[in-house]
Amino acid sequence: MISLNARIKIDRLGQKGEGLGRGPDGQVAVPYALAGETIIAELDGAQGKLIEVLTPSPDRIEPFCRYFASCGGCAVQTLAPAPTAQWKRELLSDALRQAGLNASVDPPIDAHGEGRRRATFHARTGADGRTAVGFMQSRAHDIVEITECPLLAPAMSGALPAARALADALAASGKPLDIHVTATAAGLDIDLRGCGALDEHQTKRLVRRALSLDLARLSNHGALITVQRQPLLEMGRALVAPPPGVFLQATEAAEKLLAEKICAALEGVETVADLFAGVGTFSLPIAEFARVCAFDLEAPALAALARGARASGLRPVKTETRDLFRRPLAPKDLAAYGAVVLDPPRAGAQEQARALAESGAPLVISVSCNIRTFARDAAILCAGGYEIVRIQPIDQFRCSPHLEIIGEFRRPAVKARRRPLLG
């Protein structure tokens, strides 16, 4: 493919945070260019590489990270905070419109808080025996080695040195490694992925490293290697001991805000189904005032949730291990609940939304980190008679196109839908 340099006027930011404008042969996407800018880009088909900004946007700011534009972690770091929030809000409004919904979207609430409390680092050992540890490069399969990430919470300050030390301990195997690090009050909780079954020597080496790094816990794909202090997480009044490698919201600030908003919307509700409940981020605060039944695919997460409720003196939370993609709760199952909370993975919950659309559940609170599948599932709920009360974005993904969303959907008052008894 021949590449050429072209002068491009950027019209808007796209879904991945790339600048979109017209090139000689149609639309081109240029990462790191901003709306309103005139730039020089090196074009390779519809893809452009930013070479020079001729007319900068008034919203352009200096990047705060020295790895910006080589590290693939951040897509948008040079756009000021207010226009970034506006762009994300528009992405969500556009997705809803494309799904057939003309819904108003509240301004995003920033929930970066102290920063990300979890990260996945990648480690690869080259033919020369050197191990690179960091994030993936943008638009490439190589690793950009980093020694710091300003988006991480202070409690993650030891995360990169720890990732490097563990990667070095396994470098001889030559296997690519993913290192999931979570900051907890007990210290760093690290789950390794990709190293396969460990032999005795590797295990001993890792235990020694974990001790010298003072890790709270180290595991291999969820299987415990060593634990010095059991990680504990506060969820409402409850304390939960999460199993290794379990899902947690990216920032503590977002976790608290999501739980607060959900509990506020559930005021007066007595029975709640929490679908895709994980370790109880929402179930446990809800259990402080309502009966909860929590569903998830992951039995260890649900067991931790149930133990957390018991140990904290809350009313018991019923749990059911269930694949909600294959076996969504049916409309008749849903009839037992005054409200349903759902927080599926990025793929969304299409089948569950269809069952909800046929159910009489009066209130659905849909939480999602994927704009497109949130909009798709919202349209299914609305086609089934729900009305949108509120759509509130919560931004826990600074510098990325991702956005956390809470949607509140209610069935119009039963009185209005009921046929008159007489006449």
Ligand SMILES: C[S@@+](CC[C@H](N)C(=O)[O-])C[C@H]1O[C@@H](n2cnc3c(N)ncnc32)[C@H](O)[C@@H]1O
């Ligand atoms: C976005 S997380 C939300 C977890 C929890 N609500 C929280 O905020 O911590 C999605 C959850 O969906 C669960 N999950 C993924 N696929 C599933 C499936 N097919 N059926 C049921 N649960 C699933 C995961 O185990 C995970 O706990």
